[in-house]
Amino acid sequence: MIHIPDLAHATPVQIVFCILAIITLATAFLTIFSRNPIHSAIYLVICFFSIAGHYLLLNAQFLAIVHIIVYSGAIMILFLFTIMLMNLNEEHEVHKPRITRLGAIVSFCLICIVLIAIFINSKPIVGDYDSSGEDFQSIKVLGKVLLNEYMVPFEFASILLLVAMIGTVLLSKKEKLEK
Amino acid sequence: MNTNIALVLVLAPFLGFLINVFFGKSLGKSVSGMIGTVSVVVSFVATLYFFMQINNTKQPLSIALFDWIQISNIKVNFGFLLDQLSVLWLLFVTGIGALIHLYSFSYMHDDEKMHSFFAYLNLFIFFMILLVVGSNLLVLFIGWEGVGLCSYLLIGFWYKNQHFNDAAKKAFIMNRIGDLGLLVGIFIIGNLFSTLDYVSLKTAITGATNLNTYWISIAAFCLFIGACGKSAQIPLYTWLPDAMAGPTPVSALIHAATMVTAGIFMITRLNFVFDLAPQVQTIIAIIGAITALVAATIGLVQNDIKKVLAYSTVSQLGLMFLALGLGAYEVAVFHVITHAFFKACLFLGSGSVIHGLHGEQDMRKMGGLKKAMPITYITMLIASLAISGIPLFSGFFSKDEILLVAFEHSIPLWVVASIASIMTAFYMFRLMYLTFFNEFRGTAEQKHHLHESPALITFPLIVLAVLATIGGIISLPFPEYNWLNGYLAPLFTKVATEEHGLGSTEYLLMTLAVIGGVVGIAIAYIKYNKQNTVPAEDAAITGFSKVLYNKYYVDEIYNFVFVKTINELSRFFRDIVETSLSALVFGFGKVTNEIGFYGKKVQNGSIGLYLFAFVLGLCAIVSYLFLAQQ
Amino acid sequence: MNNILNQIGIENYIFLSVILFCIGVFGVLYRRNAIIVFMSIEIMLNAVNLLFVAFSTYHQDAQGQVFVFFSMAVAAAEVAVGLAILVSIFRNLGSITIDNLKNLKG
């Protein structure tokens, strides 16, 4: 069953979760609905921060920091730069046909219903969490896992980034005019 | 020794053929003709050797050369069987063949392709020998098809004329219809007895106790169809008159004396098979009689000298089949031999006439040639008397025996055969009177050039005329003087005609036959000599004689029923079936194309649509996985 | 050490992720602006990441976080390339409305 935290008897952790969750969802919605792309981007930044908050809540400090650096720091800056490069504002938004809206809403509802229904029906075992007290998510442990077990994928990730970099440079370079 | 001589016998004409094919042109006409003739004479001499030997020892010779085809349990050997029948056949094949080669030497001398003519003739003799001496049905089949091929080549010898080519093609295809019958007959025999060899076949049949007569009858019937094709019997006879398109020596050799008797040879050879199928024998007899009559009636009104002889040949072959059907194989063989003599003589004589008139074949434009061509006239007269059954000439004896046998078995058949022979007498003398008596009706130019043919042409005529006169002595109607029956006796399992003396009935019949012949001649004399009637022009022919003149329209009917049908069918297949099949295959491609055409509209580039589909798909998959787990 | 999930419950994280993901999907379908579409995709990615981390805590296993790490790397690369593409599209077409990007259709 859905376990709704009782706000009256909520622990601080639960309250923090609720607040963070609300911020996350609200800013996500706002990202989508705001007409100005710059606003969207800023809402998205807030959304990412709240997700980082979730990570912190889950005691994943390293990830939270990385998340802020990568998403809020790098990716969102990229977005903002792009938006500014293109000089986008509200006028650029075209009229959306009704069928598009309908389709979007239908798929939103559908996917929500399917996912939630499945989740409810699959009756997950809730509440019995073990905590061995073992350290599993400190930077030290993560580093060991990453560089021992996931050595090769790690290297591949770096190659991927390199390739992406080169690709980006190539793509965004202004093409020489054809002679 | 025997093997070597047999090989010489078979291969001499083939060698002649090869030399003429490869070197004929450079050797010149005379040499190539000489080679052609000599090679056949060599065969003739070799045949004589075997004839002497077999006539003395009465032992057939089997010569096996090499394994040819293997089918299941049958190993077909390429071998020869020289016995009474084959040697007898070889005698007149090579003998008459040699004479006709000699004749052609002069007859074809003006033709630029004389060497290939001799090559084909030699090849024909080779295949004919193979047909006759083969020790099994497959070697016979080689010869059988081979002579068909040579007949094709020789009918179409003047290949620039497409009508001649059509005639050649027609002959070949009609022969092949018969060949299919023969082939099927061979298959059935092979399936039944696991052998195709004559000797072992005979042993198998005579030794067997319970024979499958049903299948044997079918086999016999199929073989008979083969014989029909080759020997021009109803319904496959129409090619033979058309085959007269070939040079006259060819008509004499192939289409009168030798090849067309192959069917009779085959049936005689396999007499032990046919004896087991009495129904088929009855069919053979009836077909033979009908053919004799129908061909004779058509022969009554023909104006082309060679056509008359062609129908006469068909008619005579019908008589032979009648004899075969009645089980009187030796009688048929006897008639084959005498017929070979007088018919070859008649054809060669007509050739001499045509030669003298520079290619004119229409009897309405002949007449009065008696004085200009005395030797031709006399020899042809003798042959005509022989074919008409005038006593003491060879034809009298052989034809009389057939009529006798027919009378013994069935009166209607005898009546039909008798009518046919009366007609024979009539149209033969119609031919004689129109050609040789009264005044010449051709152009003055032709009249000026009228002359007797050279010695090379007349010599064979004389020889054949002599043979046509005295040929009857080999089988006189008196048992003690009947050499042929005794000679052939070992071949036959049962004696068809009881040896009997001549009673009063027989004498009566003989007299009747002679009277019939004389009446036929008399009518012809009155009509064409006394009254000097000249047959009407083509357009003026009316009534029943028009039907006869147009050969009962059989060619037209065949054309309409078979040739036209098959051609229309071909057109239908080509234009309708082929295109629709093709369209069907293209249809598959079209359907795929159409699906693609409409399918591509879904791929319209709208990411929204893609995503929507993606979401739906995702939901579907997740739901499916989830529901499947339940 | 006390497991934080005892207080919040994994199911809440799942709901949160699902809704976040759906918002992302909705955004992609709803908006025509390529940049916003991109942002929506980022939201979807983050929804998944969040779930990874939650389950990592649930199982007390570092692997989940490692995956998040990789997915961030991929996301970074993707955004870089994607935005570069958008820039060049904008240069060529003068707009980044995805309705205009129909050259691939058959």
Next chain:
Amino acid sequence: MNVSLLLILLLVGAIVTYLAGDKLASKVALFFGLASLGCTIVLLNHYNLGENISFITRWITQPNVSFALKADGLSLAMVLLTTALTPIIIFSSFGNEYKNSKAFYALILFMSFAMTGTFLASDGLLYYIFWELALIPIYFIALIWGNGDAEDRKKAVVKFFIYTLAGSLFMLVAFVYLYLKAGSFLIEDLYKLNLSSSEQLWIFLAFFLAYAIKIPLIPFHTWQANVYQKAPTVGTMLLSGIMLKMGLYSVIRWQLPLAPLAAKEYLPVLIGIGIAGVIYGSIVALRQKDLKKLLAYSSLAHVGLISAGTYTLTLDGLRGSVLQMIAHGFVVVGLFFVAEIIFRRYETRTIAEMGGIRAQTPKFTSLFLLLVLASVALPTTFNFVGEFTVLYSLSQINVWFAVLGGTTIILGAYYMLKMFQYTMLGETNKRIFADVTANEGITLVLIVAVLFFFGLYPKPIIDLITPSLEEILTQINRIN
């Protein structure tokens, strides 16, 4: 010494020919063609001495595929046909100029290589690869060097390509299924399978589709006439002389032993299809205006008879079919070459525009006539031996089959003689017809000589193929 050498020789030949350049290509190709013929004869000799000339090695471990080339009498007979015809075909093209001839001749050798591989392969997947490989060169040969309107040609050739490819895919499916059952593609392992009759039926049908299109049997023949007409004569020779035999060979080697129950159950139907092909092909051939199309339909009729022979499932039928395959291979190559010779002089393939050639060139006429006679199976030609044996086997099943199949000797004579009459005979043609050149003459004489030699003495070939056919026959009759 084993058969892989032959394949290597042909492949190397193809490469060397390509590298030799346009001028030398034809001669190099001819050299390699002759070398492979020599190699085949040497191999044949080794085989007859009882040596093992098969070759097998592991090729792919997962899935379990071997590079297995097995040479028995049947395979060797077909290989002999291929390697004997290849030099003849190459030699026959000497009178023509082809642009980019190095590629042309290399493709011929490559095709020869693929077909030889098909005849030798005893591993299902390897066989399939060779089978499809043979399609590629003929596609290019027909497309690039073909004649007629380029658009029409493309249509016909692409149709042929897709059609045969689609058919073959079903065969691949069948092979995959068999592999799943047997765990190996090797023919010996596949033979050991005990398939239920319904499985056999499906496998039979899958194979049938592939082979019926390739052979082709009616009603799958629609690609044939057009491709024959459009392809250059060399391509037509390769197609009709050898490639069709791939289908027929495969019926004997793969289809019948793997699915004998189905073959037995549908025996009358299968023979009926073959015989229908005989009659239909002959009748359609009657009224063809194009010489090559006529020959294509005659080919349809002949392969109909051959396949009817194979489906009799008797030793005679199989033996007759193999003999007839070889004979037909030679005769059809000869006849297409005749068409090419006429085309070189008159620039036409329409029969109506020919005629009156005989008077100008007696040698050519004689050779042509001999080929025509061989085609109508006159006794003493090789075709007669094959046709007779096949018809005999048909008569063992049912006399009516023999009668209906035997119509080929009537109808065949009809359309062939009609064709001969209107191409060669008649009033002398006004256009000059130069007599055959030495090259052309030698090619035709060679073909005719082969046909007549084996027509009189087919024993060597009969002895070569009979043991392997008996083996296949025991395989066919293993379940009863």
